[in-house]
Amino acid sequence: MCGIVGLFLKDTSLEPRLGDMLTDMLITMTDRGPDSAGIAIYGDETVGNAKLTVQSSAPETDFDKLDNDLRKRVQGKVSMAVKDTHAVLSLQADQVAAARQILAEIRPDVRVMSHGSTLEIYKEVGLPKDVADRFDIRQMSGTHGIGHTRMATESAVTTMGAHPFNTGIDQCLVHNGSLSNHNSLRRKLRRLGVHIETENDTEVGAAYLTWKMQNGSTLGEALTSSLDDLDGFFTFVVGTKDGFGVVRDPIACKPAVMAETDQFVAFGSEYRALVNLPGIETAKVWEPEPATVYFWSHNAAPTAQEKAA
Amino acid sequence: MQTFDIEAEGLRALNSTLHAQAANTNQTHWEIVNPKGSHAIAVGLDAPIEVNIKGSTGYYCAGMNKQATVHVHGSVGPGTAENMMSGMVVVEGDASQYAGATGHGGTLVIKGNASSRCGISMKGIDIIVHGNIGHMSAFMAQSGNLVVCGDAGEALGDSLYEARLFVRGSVKSLGADCIEKEMRPEHLTLLEELLGRGGCDAKASEFKRYGSARQLYNFNIDNAY
Numbered sequence: 001m002c003g004i005v006g007l008f009l010k011d012t013s014l015e016p017r018l019g020d021m022l023t024d025m026l027i028t029m030t031d032r033g034p035d036s037a038g039i040a041i042y043g044d045e046t047v048g049n050a051k052l053t054v055q056s057s058a059p060e061t062d063f064d065k066l067d068n069d070l071r072k073r074v075q076g077k078v079s080m081a082v083k084d085t086h087a088v089l090s091l092q093a094d095q096v097a098a099a100r101q102i103l104a105e106i107r108p109d110v111r112v113m114s115h116g117s118t119l120e121i122y123k124e125v126g127l128p129k130d131v132a133d134r135f136d137i138r139q140m141s142g143t144h145g146i147g148h149t150r151m152a153t154e155s156a157v158t159t160m161g162a163h164p165f166n167t168g169i170d171q172c173l174v175h176n177g178s179l180s181n182h183n184s185l186r187r188k189l190r191r192l193g194v195h196i197e198t199e200n201d202t203e204v205g206a207a208y209l210t211w212k213m214q215n216g217s218t219l220g221e222a223l224t225s226s227l228d229d230l231d232g233f234f235t236f237v238v239g240t241k242d243g244f245g246v247v248r249d250p251i252a253c254k255p256a257v258m259a260e261t262d263q264f265v266a267f268g269s270e271y272r273a274l275v276n277l278p279g280i281e282t283a284k285v286w287e288p289e290p291a292t293v294y295f296w297s298h299n300a301a302p303t304a305q306e307k308a309a
Numbered sequence: 310m311q312t313f314d315i316e317a318e319g320l321r322a323l324n325s326t327l328h329a330q331a332a333n334t335n336q337t338h339w340e341i342v343n344p345k346g347s348h349a350i351a352v353g354l355d356a357p358i359e360v361n362i363k364g365s366t367g368y369y370c371a372g373m374n375k376q377a378t379v380h381v382h383g384s385v386g387p388g389t390a391e392n393m394m395s396g397m398v399v400v401e402g403d404a405s406q407y408a409g410a411t412g413h414g415g416t417l418v419i420k421g422n423a424s425s426r427c428g429i430s431m432k433g434i435d436i437i438v439h440g441n442i443g444h445m446s447a448f449m450a451q452s453g454n455l456v457v458c459g460d461a462g463e464a465l466g467d468s469l470y471e472a473r474l475f476v477r478g479s480v481k482s483l484g485a486d487c488i489e490k491e492m493r494p495e496h497l498t499l500l501e502e503l504l505g506r507g508g509c510d511a512k513a514s515e516f517k518r519y520g521s522a523r524q525l526y527n528f529n530i531d532n533a534y
Contacts, residue, residue: 252425252443255387255405271365271386272346285365285384287405287424290444 001151002163002176003029004256006237006267007277008144008244008296014263014278019140023132025266025273026147030128032269033151036162037131038123040172040239043142045118050093050169053113053120054103055086055159062107063087073102084134085159086113086122093117111160116170118143118241123162143298146239148174154182154201161198165206168213170241175202176254176269177233185229205230209238223247223293237267243297252290259283265296311336316343320350330356332376346386351379354396371398374415390417393434406443409436412453418507425462428455431472437507447474448484456503458511466519474519475500477511488522 005025009015022039056062059082066087067080076092078099091099096115103110114121122135128149132138148163155161164172179185182201189207190196196207208229212222219240226236227250235254238245246267248256259266259274261283268274271285288294315323323341330336334356341362344350348367351360354377362370365383372391381389384402393412400408403421410426412434419427419436425443428436433453441459448464450472460478467484473496474487483489492513500513526532 250444253406257405270346270367271384272367275345285402287403290425 001032003032003149003269003273004174004176004235004237004267005029005147005269005273006145006174006239006244006246008265009142009263010265011263012143015143016141018142018145020138021277022145022147023128023138024276025268026128026132026149028273028275029147029149029269033149034127035150035152035157036123036125036159037128037147037149038121038162038164038174039132039135039137039145039147040114040119040121040164040174041137041140041142041145042116042118042170042239042241043120043140046090048093049090050096050115050117051120052089052091052096052099052103052115053086053122054089055111055113055123056107056109057085057159058109059085059087062110066107066110069106070099070102074099083122083136085124086135088120112166114164114166114172116166116241119166119170119172119239121164121166121172123148123164124159125157125162144239144244146172146174146237146244148176153178155199158198161200161203163202164239165203167206167210167238170239171210171213171219172239173202173206173209174237175205176235177249179205179230179234180232181230182232201232205234205236219245220293220295227291235269240297242299243295245293245295246288247293248288248290250291256288257285258288258294259285310338310340312340312342314342315347315350316345320347323350324352327351327354327356327358327360327377330354330358332356334358344383348386351377354379365402374398384421390415390434393417403440409434412436414453416506420508422459428453428472431455435503435506437503437509439507439509441478444481445484447472450474454499454503456500456507456509456516458509466521468525469521471521473499475503475516476519477516480517480519483519486522486525487519490518490520492516492518 071078074095078091081088163174179201182204186204209222235248261279339360344364346367349369352372355375357376359378362381367386369388371379374396375394376396378397380399387405389408390398391410393415395415397416399418404419404423406424407426409417410429417436419438422440423442427442427446429448431450431453435454437456444462447466450469455474457476461480463481464484466487497513
């Protein structure tokens with residue numbers, strides 16, 4: 001099982017409600033997966049700055065004066081906003097690599113959830129409503145976002161096994177399904193020097209896309225080649241700074257429904273997740289085709305563009 | 310006419326109310342409002358009643374239907390009219406995967422498109438689709454008729470037995486042991502009746518017929534135990 005939701009706003013007046021709408025959509029999908037939940041939100045950007053969303057199972061000690069400690073070691077300003085077990089560190093974009101090294105040294109138990117200019121990822125073990133409450137997701141505004149609620153099949157129920165996975169700067173992935181060649185692909189990617197932390201299948205899928213893009217593929221090309229290189233069942237929803245994409249494996253047994261109006265493009269594992277969106281009664285609603293990459297971007301004309309990206 | 314608000318009264322109350330209708334009920338017309346993609350709406354009906362669902366449904370709508378007519382004024386999720394025995398199910402919109410799967414009888418009409426695995430393992434049901442169908446449709450279909458006014462996806466009729474498949478548009482590929490067959494007068498007569506029953510604006514002469522070549526292992530009597 002697992003439940004996925006995604007919401008891409010075309011109407012900027014809805015942006016303050018993104019977190020609220022996405023939370024409602026995800027809670028509707030709770031019975032598809034009660035193990036863990038996560039949300040990726042694409043929010044505000046400060047030019048020249050990057051955001052590192054980090055997580056700790058001991059936030060009181062790990063996040064205590066973390067901004068001060070980083071400020072001593074990296075150039076420019078560092079600010080920190082703590083939300084429960086997560087904290088968003090804002091710093092100069094060119095200092096991120098240094099900051100991650102220092103972080104590993106001074107706070108070895110802190111895990112990086114996401115890296116991007118607008119992306120923030122929050123995920124924890126628990127029900128969608130509890131996870132959303134802990135991080136105050138309803139109050140978040142943004143241009144687009146993705147949510148996932150997990151029913152674990154391939155690896156343990158842990159924070160690091162929860163979705164979304166950060167695949168590159170401002171990029172993330174959620175997955176419904178199970179990959180059957182993740183062990184061999186993990187070994188192959190590790191030999192190529194790709195860092196993979198857990199035994200989770202989706203992390204391997206995410207690492208695969210990252211590796212493809214680091215080697216020159218666009219996101220659309222990486223998703224297209226995943227149809228050949230990944231074995232198993234998958235419906236993927238991916239987020240980028242400008243938009244989001246959807247791809248299903250050729251067998252397409254994992255459900256997917258999409259809806260589009262002048263105001264938004266929405267994705268749900270089931271139609272139930274979409275029923276309270278504004279204007280859904282008159283929206284174009286359809287099931288995405290198997291083995292076809294769909295992509296929507298704030299940069300392009302706001303219509304469905306197959307094989308784009 | 311009886312109106313039932315599924316959002317206010319709940320799914321279990323709806324289905325038990327519909328199950329309580331006997332053959333001689335005088336409450337023959339039901340309207341269901343606020344389905345909002347709920348699962349298992351109007352499953353297991355066994356009375357000559359008409360149920361109109363005003364909106365889209367989730368998984369397994371009108372599954373195991375007997376006698377009843379279920380009309381969905383919207384789209385339906387996976388497994389609609391699964392294992393139907395008799396009666397009629399009409400979908401105004403699209404149907405998700407495995408619509409009409411394992412159906413033994415009755416008629417399923419889909420006025421939009423049906424996705425993958427439509428009519429998988431059908432056993433006597435008639436399925437009439439105004440639009441297109443997805444891949445692996447009529448896989449291991451045993452009997453009954455599948456009519457497609459649009460196009461069919463990959464691997465149509467893989468490993469099928471005696472079901473008849475009629476497609477007006479293109480077929481992306483035929484599954485193992487599925488072949489195009491001659492359209493004889495009796496098939497045209499049958500198809501005219503099916504198109505009329507499904508309310509299709511199409512002529513039987515525009516269709517091609519597909520069926521089993523009966524060449525797979527299980528068709529050879531010498532392989533029987």
